[in-house]
Amino acid sequence: MGMQHFLINLLVIFLSILFMQFWLNQPLRYNRRNEFVMFISLGFAILLCMLFPFKISAGLIFDLRFISFILACFYAHPFTAAVLGLLTIMIRAIHGGEGMWIPIIAIPVLYLVCMWTRPLFNRNKIRIRLLLTSTLVFLTCSGVLLSIHLLFNDLLTFGFMFSFIITHILGMLLTVYLVEYFHTQHLLLTKLIRMEKVEVVSHLAASISHEVRNPLTSSRGFVQMVQESADITEKEKQFLDVAIQEMDRATDIIHDYLTFAKPAPDKVENLSAKNMMEKAIHVMQPLANLNNVVISSRMSNEVVKGNAGLYIQALVNIMKNSIEAMPKGGEIHITSEVHNQTVRIHIQDEGIGMTPLQITRLGEPYFSTKERKGTGLGMMVVFRVIEAMNGEVQISSEKGVGTKTTILLPTG
Incomplete structure (x- = not known):
């Protein structure tokens, strides 16, 4: 009978993820609205899971609420996850019973552990994410079951504890995989649409x-x-x-x-990443001086393959955007690092920044953040040149803080 309740819980969680991903993958969605959608979707899943629990006694209630809560901790804003944690505690307190203090204590502890491991989660790909989330849900369930066993002695059978833990682990793996799969498909679709526009x-x-x-x-x-x-x-x-x-x-x-x-270079050669950056800085120095912008560079002397002229033009376009984003002056910080035979070049400015929607549209034909002054061709060239070098361009930005452009290139 318990397995039937857990399967109903899983179905509710899957439906909430499908709704959440469908909404978040729509165009023209803003960050605050995304958080609201995630709060409603995951909050609805937690609520329904706790409305259809498996009860051993009046005070011992089991469901899959931890899966939705862990998803919120890693994929939503920390504030959204904290509010969902409070919602979970309130609903459990309303149910009452002798065993309510165990999950009420477990939720804040789980939240703190998730926030502590969140940077590790964000830095890694799907395999580590699956391992991390399944480990956390295993430890949480084990801690809850152990506490109940110590406090209430023989109320839990081995078969029930095993099915409770396995259902949580499998449910966690499936839900994280679904979220990552939908996100990957959305990125591929966005890239395909951009490539079609670029081809025209x-x-x-x-x-x-x-x-x-x-x-x-x-x-x-x-x-x-x-x-x-x-x-x-x-x-x-x-x-x-x-x-x-x-x-x-x-x-x-x-x-x-x-x-x-014609982004494909006629001449491909080994280039010094440091020397190319110095040449690009030399080209942009007069414009930087005119706008009271200081350019500081700490580059390692790694070798990449490409066309010198096109690569310098891509760097110049990025720095020109950074300078124009700082009308009152500021500083551009340029650094590099090597990881897994990939050179990462970071160009960080202190400009006006961009919204998440503007970031997703960068590289589209005729889209520019400079209103009527820009054509959008500069970033189109950047994306096309770096892609021709088998590289990737990543943009992160925050309004009023600045923009960080990261170029990833394979070492020569």
Whole structure:
């Protein structure tokens, strides 16, 4: 009879995860709303689990509430998990009985342990996550059963204790795997959509950029000749200067299009990550000085494979975004590290930051955080060049704090 109740609990948890993942994977969802959805979904699962428990006596109630609570501790915000912990304690206190103090004590202890191990969980991939969560739920269930056995002696049979622990472990493994699977599929779908958009822009760039750049270059030369004429007024020279600046801007955009249309480098060579960064910093130093931005670099001298020109352009685009994100000045910190034959280059600024929604759209054609001043081509080039080098770009940001861009490249 107990197994039947536990299976009902598992079904409730699975349904809540399906609802939660469906909602969170929708576009245009904000961080606070995500937390609210997770609170409702996991809170609903905890509530239903505790409404359909297996009762040995009036004071001993068994269900799978710990699975949903551990999910909240690792996947939701710590505050959301804490509120769900309080909700679990309140519901258990309403049930009452002699054994209510055991889970009431277990929940805060489990929360503290989860918060302590959360950095380890976030740093690792699915195998370690499965091992960590299943271990925690095993220790929690064992501690609860041991406490009940010591306090209430012969009320629990070995068969029940075994099924209670095994159901928790299997349920924990399945739920974490489901969450990770849905998240991976969502990332793949997002990447596929971005690649399709990129391909459209790439074909467009290849077809028109050359035809536009040549007449634009000629027009700029004639405008510059007129500007140097002695027959025009100073105000007319200012107008012509604006025209030249806009032509230069158009030329830069076309250059980005051409780079984007052909990201695969003609010449691949061994590059010093440190030397390439120093060259990129040298290019951006005048702009940084103009905006009161200090660039500090502590790079290790690792070797990567790629095209020097394209790689430097990608670094320049990232630093240019960082500088423009700090209108009042600031500092850009550049560091690197090597892990599992992968070079990680971190570029951290103190700018205005971005929302989670803006981060997910970075690299899309024509999406820019600079409102009307940007085209979005700069980050498109960054993603395309780094991908051509068999690398990856990771972005983390917080509004009002800054943005951290991490480039992952295989060592040469």
